[in-house]
Amino acid sequence: MKVLVTGGAGFIGSHTVERILARGWEAVVLDNLSTGLRTNVADGVRMIEMDILDDRLLDLFTRENFDCVVHLAAQTAVPYSIDHPDTDCQINLLGLVNILEACRKTGVNRVVFASSAAVYGNAANLPIIEETTLYPGSFYGLTKCTGEKYLKLYSQIHNVEYVALRYANVYGERQGDGGEGGVVSIFTRKLYQNQSLSIFGDGGQTRDFIYVGDVAAANCQALIAPKVAANRVYNISTQTQTSVNELAHLLSQAAEKPVHKNYMPARDGDIYHSMLSNQAAVASLGWNPVMPLAEGLNRTYHSLKKSL
Numbered sequence: 050m051k052v053l054v055t056g057g058a059g060f061i062g063s064h065t066v067e068r069i070l071a072r073g074w075e076a077v078v079l080d081n082l083s084t085g086l087r088t089n090v091a092d093g094v095r096m097i098e099m100d101i102l103d104d105r106l107l108d109l110f111t112r113e114n115f116d117c118v119v120h121l122a123a124q125t126a127v128p129y130s131i132d133h134p135d136t137d138c139q140i141n142l143l144g145l146v147n148i149l150e151a152c153r154k155t156g157v158n159r160v161v162f163a164s165s166a167a168v169y170g171n172a173a174n175l176p177i178i179e180e181t182t183l184y185p186g187s188f189y190g191l192t193k194c195t196g197e198k199y200l201k202l203y204s205q206i207h208n209v210e211y212v213a214l215r216y217a218n219v220y221g222e223r224q225g226d227g228g229e230g231g232v233v234s235i236f237t238r239k240l241y242q243n244q245s246l247s248i249f250g251d252g253g254q255t256r257d258f259i260y261v262g263d264v265a266a267a268n269c270q271a272l273i274a275p276k277v278a279a280n281r282v283y284n285i286s287t288q289t290q291t292s293v294n295e296l297a298h299l300l301s302q303a304a305e306k307p308v309h310k311n312y313m314p315a316r317d318g319d320i321y322h323s324m325l326s327n328q329a330a331v332a333s334l335g336w337n338p339v340m341p342l343a344e345g346l347n348r349t350y351h352s353l354k355k356s357l
């Protein structure tokens with residue numbers, strides 16, 4: 050199977066490429082290197098430096114004849130989307146449409162799309178299930194939620210099969226500190242540099258942290274899940290709540306050094322508790338998150354230490 054991974058030089062993309070290779074499939078990366086790094090791409094994998102908005106995308110698809118696409122390339126920073134909704138919309142929606150047009154015109158079998166927990170906004174009932182009404186609180190969340198609707202219509206009108214995955218807070222090796230869910234990478238860097246960790250509010254706020262290898266495995270499962278599981282949206286999460294205080298404690302254990310916490314006023318609009326149900330993905334995709342948080346944080350810390 051020949052799989053195109055857009056955004057494959059990025060954080061989740063580079064882990065996804067590794068999993069694709071481990072399964073014996075062929076991976077090709079398309080990335081404009083705006084936040085990704087060529088060095089993230091596994092040895093021997095072809096990387097095409099191109100923007101998803103590029104007019105030459107269809108020529109590339111025609112030439113390469115991809116079986117499937119994992120579409121991860123995106124503008125991923127929530128605050129940036131608030132200040133630059135036009136650019137966010139261009140990359141996350143027009144970019145997606147450009148990919149979908151190339152898919153339908155060249156008969157790609159399935160598209161796996163990176164959506165996000167940001168589509169839910171401040172949902173009251175936990176764990177959040179996929180049927181929950183969507184109230185994105187940022188333009189980033191809005192482009193992800195609109196992207197899902199494009200996928201649905203493309204499947205209905207043009208028969209382009211898709212699986213959309215709403216990732217919770219992803220963490221792990223090679224994460225940058227600019228995009229979504231960066232609290233782990235920010236804390237890891239600060240701890241390494243012996244700086245205090247800024248915690249907004251009382252630190253009791255919880256998130257659903259999922260290891261990037263588990264997300265990459267979900268992307269692969271979504272490529273091969275049976276047809277009845279396609280054309281649907283799934284949460285990809287651990288269905289576990291971890292407080293920011295607990296996260297700081299686990300990281301301090303991984304680093305084997307004390308952590309200094311600097312409590313700041315809570316930020317307006319911050320969600321207090323978040324946890325996504327993963328039951329649909331477990332039942333239909335044949336996927337399970339396997340990495341314990343302490344072990345995942347340990348790997349993240351030691352990989353950063355090695356890279357600096």
Ligand SMILES: NC(=O)c1ccc[n+]([C@@H]2O[C@H](COP(=O)([O-])OP(=O)(O)OC[C@H]3O[C@@H](n4cnc5c(N)ncnc54)[C@H](O)[C@@H]3O)[C@@H](O)[C@H]2O)c1
Nearest residue numbers: 056058059060061081083084085100101122123163219230
């Ligand atoms: N990291 C998280 O916690 C998280 C959570 C939910 C959803 N997501 C989604 O997962 C996907 C991957 O995110 P990530 O955390 O790996 O981010 P990342 O920034 O590491 O990866 C994105 C990649 O896309 C590339 N890219 C960006 N714009 C492009 C364009 N116009 N054309 C071609 N390539 C482009 C970047 O260079 C980068 O390599 C994104 O769609 C993101 O919205 C991430």
